[in-house]
Amino acid sequence: xxAISENDANAGRDPTPPARSKPTVLLVDDNLTILTMLTFxxxxxxxxxxxxxxxxxxxxxxxxxxxxxxxxxKMPNLDGFQFIRALRGDPATAQTPLVILTALHxxxxxxxxxxxxxxxxLMKPVVxxxxxxxxxxxxxxSDEQRRARLRALASDED
Amino acid sequence: xxxxxxxxAGRMNQPAGSAEPIAAAAHAVADQLPVAMTPAEQALxxxxxxxxxxxxMVRIGGIIGALATVLLILxxxxxxxxxxxxxxxxxxxxxxxxxxxxxxxxxxxxGALARTGRVQAATLIFALGAGVFSPLTVLYSSLTNFFDxxxxxxxAGAIILVSxxxxxxxxxxxxxxxxxxxxxxxxxxxxxxxxAGYYSHDGPTIIGITLVFYWGIALLFVVQWSSFxxxxxxxxxxxxxxxxxxxxxxxxxxxxxSVNHELRTPIMTILGYLDLLVNPQTPTRKVAPERASLYIxxxxxxxxxxxxxxxxxxxxRRLDLGELQSExxxxxxxALKVALAETLPxxxxxxxxxxxxxxxxxxxxxxxxxxxxxxxxxxxNLLTNALKYSxxxxxxxxxxxxxxERATAGGGWRRRAGPERRMVEIAVRxxxxxxxxxxxxxxxxxxxxxxRDLESSVTGTGLGLYICRLLVERMGGRIWVxxxxxxxxxxxxxxxxxxxxxxxxxxxxxxxxxAGAAKVVxxx
Numbered sequence: 001x002x003a004i005s006e007n008d009a010n011a012g013r014d015p016t017p018p019a020r021s022k023p024t025v026l027l028v029d030d031n032l033t034i035l036t037m038l039t040f041x042x043x044x045x046x047x048x049x050x051x052x053x054x055x056x057x058x059x060x061x062x063x064x065x066x067x068x069x070x071x072x073x074k075m076p077n078l079d080g081f082q083f084i085r086a087l088r089g090d091p092a093t094a095q096t097p098l099v100i101l102t103a104l105h106x107x108x109x110x111x112x113x114x115x116x117x118x119x120x121x122l123m124k125p126v127v128x129x130x131x132x133x134x135x136x137x138x139x140x141x142s143d144e145q146r147r148a149r150l151r152a153l154a155s156d157e158d
Numbered sequence: 159x160x161x162x163x164x165x166x167a168g169r170m171n172q173p174a175g176s177a178e179p180i181a182a183a184a185h186a187v188a189d190q191l192p193v194a195m196t197p198a199e200q201a202l203x204x205x206x207x208x209x210x211x212x213x214x215m216v217r218i219g220g221i222i223g224a225l226a227t228v229l230l231i232l233x234x235x236x237x238x239x240x241x242x243x244x245x246x247x248x249x250x251x252x253x254x255x256x257x258x259x260x261x262x263x264x265x266x267x268x269g270a271l272a273r274t275g276r277v278q279a280a281t282l283i284f285a286l287g288a289g290v291f292s293p294l295t296v297l298y299s300s301l302t303n304f305f306d307x308x309x310x311x312x313x314a315g316a317i318i319l320v321s322x323x324x325x326x327x328x329x330x331x332x333x334x335x336x337x338x339x340x341x342x343x344x345x346x347x348x349x350x351x352x353x354a355g356y357y358s359h360d361g362p363t364i365i366g367i368t369l370v371f372y373w374g375i376a377l378l379f380v381v382q383w384s385s386f387x388x389x390x391x392x393x394x395x396x397x398x399x400x401x402x403x404x405x406x407x408x409x410x411x412x413x414x415x416s417v418n419h420e421l422r423t424p425i426m427t428i429l430g431y432l433d434l435l436v437n438p439q440t441p442t443r444k445v446a447p448e449r450a451s452l453y454i455x456x457x458x459x460x461x462x463x464x465x466x467x468x469x470x471x472x473x474x475r476r477l478d479l480g481e482l483q484s485e486x487x488x489x490x491x492x493a494l495k496v497a498l499a500e501t502l503p504x505x506x507x508x509x510x511x512x513x514x515x516x517x518x519x520x521x522x523x524x525x526x527x528x529x530x531x532x533x534x535x536x537x538x539n540l541l542t543n544a545l546k547y548s549x550x551x552x553x554x555x556x557x558x559x560x561x562x563e564r565a566t567a568g569g570g571w572r573r574r575a576g577p578e579r580r581m582v583e584i585a586v587r588x589x590x591x592x593x594x595x596x597x598x599x600x601x602x603x604x605x606x607x608x609x610r611d612l613e614s615s616v617t618g619t620g621l622g623l624y625i626c627r628l629l630v631e632r633m634g635g636r637i638w639v640x641x642x643x644x645x646x647x648x649x650x651x652x653x654x655x656x657x658x659x660x661x662x663x664x665x666x667x668x669x670x671x672x673a674g675a676a677k678v679v680x681x682x
Contacts, residue, residue, distance in 0.1 A: 033424050033460060037430040040453065041271065043438050103422045125426030127433035 022047045023067035025135060027103065028057040029101070040068075041128025046135070053085035061093070068097040068135050072124070086117065088150070095146055097138035101126055116151065119146065160526065202397050207390050208277045213325045215280050219269025222287075224591065226262035226586045232259060250302070257298050263290040281323055288319035289332030293339045305347035310368055313340055317372060321379035329383070332377040337369055409605035412619055416607070420467060427460035456673040471621065487570045487633055491658045494558045494584060495520045497530060500536040505545065514545065515553035524558040526655040528633045533655070536629055536637075540586040540651050547611070548590030548648060555587040560657065580657035581635065589648040593641040601639060602627040 025046040030053060031036050039048040039087035049064045051057040061069065069087065073080030084100070087093045100118040122130065188545055237251055271280035293316050296309045301398065313336040320332040344365060357364065378464025431453040431582050438445050445453070544554045561583045564576065593601065593608070600606045605620040623637075630637040634656045641649035 031457070033427045034423060034430075035458065037434075038425050040449075041430060041434055043437075103162075103419045123423045125429055127430050127437075129433050129437040129439070132439065 020144050022141065023135075024049060024064050026057065026060055026064060026066040026069045028052075028054065028060075028069065028071040028080075030074075034072075038131065042132065042135075045132055053078065054086075057083050058086060061087070061096075065097070068099065068139050070099045070101060070131065072134065073100055073102045073131065094150070096139060097135070099131070099134050099138050132149065165378075172231040174563050199669075202394055202401065203392070206393055207387075211281060212272045212275070212277050214323050214440075214599070215272035215277075215284050216269050218319070219265045219267075219272060219284060219287075221282070222319075223262055223266030223269055226258060226265060230255065230258045235273055243262050254298060254302075257291060257294045261287055261295055264288075264291055281328075283323045285320050285328040285332070287318055289324070289328060289335060292316040292319070293336050295341060295633060297339050300343040300347040303342040303348070304350040306350045306353070307413060309343065310340065314372060314375060317375050317441075318379070321376070321383070324381060326380050329376050329379055331371050336372055340368060340372070341365070351494050397478075405605070409620070412607065412645070413605040416620065417467075417471065421464070424467070426459045428464070431457035431460075487529055489529055489656075492526045492528050492530045492533050493522065494524045494526060494533075494582065495522050497533045498537060499540065503540055504534075514551065517553060517555040519557035520584075521558070524560060524582050525658055527658040528655045532629045532633065536653060537584070537586075538624045540584075540653070541621060543651075544565040544588035544590075545585055548588040552589040552648075554589075556585070557587075558582060558584045561654065563654065581654045582657055584653045584655075585650050587648060587650040591644045591645045592647050593639060593649050594643040595641075598639055598641065602637070626653075650657065 005023075015102055022044050025048055027035055027038055027042075027048055027050045028151065029038075032052065035050045035052070042048045049060050049066060051060040057069075057071065070137075071080055071083060073084075078126060080100075085100065087096055098118040099120045099122065101124050103124040120134040120139050122134055125136050227670050229534045233254060264283050268280045268284035268287060271277075271283065291314055296312050296316075300309050310613050316336055317329065317333050324332070342355070342362075417483070434453055435445055435450060498518065502516075541554070548554070559582070561581050563579045563581050590612070597608055600608065604621050605626070607620040630653055635654045637651070637653045639651050640648050641647070
């Protein structure tokens with residue numbers, strides 16, 4: 001299970017109470033029961049927006065402009081990978097914090113090599129108390145760090 | 159519309175008048191395999207024999223064809239250089255060219271055809287060359303020169319050549335032809351001086367021995383052929399088993415991956431809700447009671463779907479171990495309308511289900527002779543598939559009727575119509591993507607899922623139809639699918655089950671079923 005230390009989890013948290021606005025998180029997964037559960041889990045800290053496939057995900061992204069995207073990589077209709085590529089490929093959205101969920105072991109290897117590079121990878125099953133810190137950690141990754149990492153990945157691919 | 163059936167015993171479709179003994183005899187092997195051989199597997203069985211003959215004909219055809227061609231060239235050259243004193247009239251020389259040319263052409267072309275893989279055609283032409291043209295060469299040679307022992311042996315050689323690649327009928331035909339030619343030559347051909355006396359004196363003995371010699375060779379090769387054929391069939395069948403085992407292995411891997419994926423979803427749901435209860439993120443570190451019961455309710459439902467998944471996996475295991483099969487089936491009258499009514503509430507509907515139209519056309523009087531629980535299991539499976547594999551909003555049609563089926567008895571050419579059986583037939587039709595004809599046989603295999611479904615988000619274990627097939631066949635029925643493979647046309651799954659025997663008191667039992675079902679409310 002992907003556990004993250006308390007320090008990391010608190011790193012992105014604003015210590016001042018409720019007056020802040022909640023970040024928006026886009027959840028993309030083809031399974032409704034999972035989306036429902038995660039929405040319940042995230043709704044205290046975030047505004048959750050959901051989509052059941054990559055195409056709907058891209059639409060939802062445009063509408064909601066989330067601060068972070070959590071995506072499951074085994075989906076129909078613009079398969080998870082393609083959704084990520086679309087996001088990373090567009091300079092306007094390339095810096096979006098990205099958390100990837102996957103149930104398939106073999107995907108992990110592929111993901112690491114992909115220039116799409118997510119900020120966090122988690123193996124399903126993932127529970128909310130693991131996902132929330134991962135989202136914060138992804139948001140905390142600065143643009144510069146992300147750019148550097150993506151450059152490194154891209155040059156690996158060549 | 160393509161139809162396919164999954165009959166318990168395997169039957170191969172043979173083109174009529176096949177000249178291939180291996181292909182024809184492979185029927186028997188196919189019948190012993192538990193599942194009918196696909197055309198690709200049939201090809202594997204014949205493959206060894208075809209390859210062997212191909213190699214032989216390429217080599218032999220090449221060598222003899224070359225020799226015969228050289229001979230022909232020498233003859234022609236010889237004839238043209240002997241211009242002044244041509245010994246034989248043109249007609250005769252022409253016949254000679256035809257015969258020798260025919261021999262050369264047959265062998266050369268059979269070698270060429272074999273090289274390009276047309277083994278059947280190559281065999282026929284090879285047999286023509288060895289079994290027809292070669293004896294004719296002997297005839298010509300004997301009539302124009304002498305009929306000497308060399309020619310006798312040459313005729314034997316023709317029989318041996320044909321035996322190497324030909325079918326049994328070819329061996330027999332060649333031997334017959336050679337015997338006839340021998341007889342003709344013996345009687346009318348000129349005899350060499352040094353044994354002319356021997357011929358006329360010991361005629362019957364010579365003829366007798368020679369014929370025994372020829373037919374002895376033929377018999378030897380025919381017997382050898384049969385034993386070789388059996389070996390090849392066994393080899394081919396073993397190869398088919400290996401291929402199937404490999405495929406099953408791949409399917410199992412696929413199954414494990416599918417199950418792995420599917421298990422994670424309900425487990426993640428359950429753990430997720432429990433996590434929310436155990437590690438509340440709210441400032442007060444407590445979850446409101448209504449919220450808590452909602453979480454628990456949702457987790458419970460996820461647990462139920464997990465249980466259903468496990469049940470289908472375990473069921474397969476029991477079916478495989480034959481546990482289910484060794485239990486005696488206890489059929490009773492089952493009113494299909496009622497069974498359907500009991501099945502509908504149990505179908506999985508999740509939050510996003512768009513309303514689907516369900517058209518039912520099941521008369522009350524359609525009654526099957528089967529196990530009620532199993533019938534429900536089959537209906538549940540077929541309807542769940544129809545829902546899963548067709549687009550939201552498209553209708554599903556279920557109908558049932560009585561039919562009479564004429565079973566076939568006997569096999570091969572002895573197949574004849576058997577007694578009539580009364581059956582009931584259920585049809586479940588969806589308007590999904592349909593199934594391409596070549597993939598239809600896959601549907602009912604264990605773990606098998608179509609590639610396009612594996613790539614989609616639809617979850618499945620590949621066991622449902624396999625379990626259905628085993629259950630249906632166990633109860634004495636059959637299950638099949640018809641589909642044009644056209645999206646929108648969808649597929650229709652048919653299940654036939656036996657009707658109750660004439661003496662059954664149907665009224666009583668049906669009443670019992672109906673009474674139990676009265677509590678269920680039928681949607682749509």
